[in-house]
Amino acid sequence: MNGHKGNYGSSQHSSTGGHKPGKSGSSFSSGSGGQPSHARAPRLIQYFIDGNPNAALVDSEADELGRRLAQEDDLKSSQLRRFYDDVLVLRSRLEAASGQSGGQRDAAFATLLVDFKMLKAKAHYANGRDRRMFPDRLREFIEDHVHSVRNANDFLMFCKQFQAVVAFHRFYRDKKD
DSSP, X not given: XXXXXXXXXXXXXXXXXXXXXXOOSOSSOOSSSSSOOTTSOOOOOOOEETTEEOGGGTXXXXXXXXXXXXXXXXXOHHXXXXXXXXXXXXXXXXHHHOOSSHHHHHHXXXXXXXXXXXXXXXXXXXXXXXXXTXXXXXXXXXXXXXXXXXXXXXXXXXXXXXXXXXXXXXXXXXXXX
């Protein structure tokens, strides 16, 4: 199988396609318990496999992360939506600043890069204030994507994955309540 799957809090993951050699095991912590894992290297996300979108990001990986955030971390929808809304604002700014061609989108994304990179700092701040309200698993998700997004197409795939995580989180949260 190409790509990776099940990286959000699982004990092992495939290190093919886009991962640095020699890295294995869990790249996500157990969530709200224990010490923060700020020292771990961010996981490199592979948004495209052989030029095609990596469907696992919006399917199995988003499902697993949404479920774990809802059931294991007991993350409130408002906390997840707050960060997702920041991403939606960036996506709207990208769409407003660019045409339909990839080159224009990449140039427009370059103007948003600083604001996109700020998501990592905001995630660390929220996690540091209250890890029950903003669990390590969500901080690591944001951190990994900020590390991995290199252009407008990567960013748009990140937006799709985040949208799927929000949807799965809502599903599992409603199921839990």
